[in-house]
Amino acid sequence: MDAKIIGEDENGFGVAVTDNNSVDHTISVGFEGDIQGHGQDGYPDNPPERTNQEDESISQARRFAKYHVYREKGYDTLSPPNNPDRIAGVLLALLELEWEAVEEYFETLHRQTVSHEREDITAPLDLPEGIERKGPMYKQGIYLEEDLSTITADLEDPPVDAIDEEVIAELTSSDQTTEENFFSIGQALLDQSPITDLTIEGVSGVHTSYTDDSGSEQVIEGDDPFDREPDACLELMPTNFDLPGFRFYMGLNLICQIRDCYIGMGVEPPAQYRVLGQGKYKYTGKYHYFDCYPEYHNHEADVPGYVPPVPL
Template sequence: MNANIIGQDDTGVGLVLSDNENREHELGIDGEGDIIHHQVDGIPNDPSTRTQTEKEQFSQARRYAKYYVAQETEYDTIPWNLNPKRFETVREALADLTVDELDDSFGDLFAQSLSHYADDPDVDTGGIERPYELPADKIGPEGAVLYEQELYLDDEGAIEGVSGVIVEYYVAKGERTTVRHDEAPVPDRDPDARVEISPAPFVDLKPFRDYLVYNLRCQIRDCYVGMGLEPPAEYKVLGPGQYRFTGKYQHFECYLAYFDVDADIPGYSHEFAPELPISDAELGGLVDPGSERSLYSQLKGALFSR
């Protein structure tokens, strides 16, 4: 992907963009980030006649155009949920939270996630109670649910506030819905990022924090991939990021399986390394370098027990 601005005035920006198939796109974007014109040879004008790959490549060009204009002009055209630079700022702020701050902001999300393992003999949940009952109209297994929480930064780049726990689930095949549990007001603006996680058996807040931080790292990867770009090296990681992109990776031929921690994609790796709630000395006693078991298998007892 590459682009050049060919015109700019008070109403917006015009640019020419060359996509990864060397097709030339002509786009107009207003100051709010809305596409007001998009013409390209090689992709049908009628969306109903486009292939799935053509539809996604058309969307990639629009995402990249908004990103490019935001980088090159004073216009704030990039959507909040596709802003890799902002996501990185949130990721750093989240990683710096103390245990008490984590508990204040993400304690309910932590408990909601861990509550799914109350009957698992290998996970010491400590009798934790589920803050919010699962919706009665949810279908599928108990763990087939996505938990989200929105984060807001202040002018100094610190976390100013968070939403309540957001529960996203299926009510029918192909039909999802969302329930919010906002118990306190949030800033009247778009969030700066939103963590999106499946239930995980972390029994300590520090590795749970690292789980959230890694999710944002994968989301940054998604931002770049969704614009038709190769991510910078530090974001060439494997694992679930944004749920909407996980679906694309699963079903669109133009994408690889970046969500899959075991995927064999050159240059990409699974790099989730949570902080363990034990000392270095204790850690040394748990790991046997000569063992045939994976490092995860040797350490999961420390992650999932108190």
């Protein structure tokens, strides 16, 4: 993927994008990230006439154009939970979070995800009977006190680059079944090389997504005390992890979400985020059903250049 800003007016920017199939796009991106126009010469203009791969190429070009404006001009053109820098900021905050705070913020999410497989755990959410057969997925938004400009101003590099390959390798190869898990190792690494002070302001309640008998997605919303989008949103499937393992699971999910942000723009993520595992739920579906993507979500898949985390 290659992009170049070719114009600016009172409405936003014109961006020329050449995609991975060498198709040229001209995309108008508003200052807040809205796509105001999109011309291209390689795919059908009518969406129903496109293949999945062609449709993905159109979407990738749009996401990459918005990302290019964000990086080159500093406008907040990406929605918060789809901005890899925001997700990285949340990951940094989680790495420095005290264990007591982790339990305070995420105990409900942990108990709900393990209640499907642990008879000794009572599910804290009152959900429809039989939902465990409908493939539930649980989301929880995480909100930082700092805004994006503050996050980026505190760092020499973009937040997504502040956690280097060595740190990610240590985190994803640790034994998550012991006290020496993702968070304790992360804290030790950051103590050796302080990065920034980021603070979690709060979290949403737990939202539940599942597929009903007709095949439609249904969402049961949890409480949310904020009137803005979260900086990142955990998206977790049922598991049987104990609490140390669950903390690893949350961190791995955010690492894989950062990966998905880049894959969704048609570019390889930075080397430290080339990790296999489940990230964003919508991309998990694409990796499973679309032939144009490897199985990035499958930690047992053989994807050149990508590594699995510790055995799950």
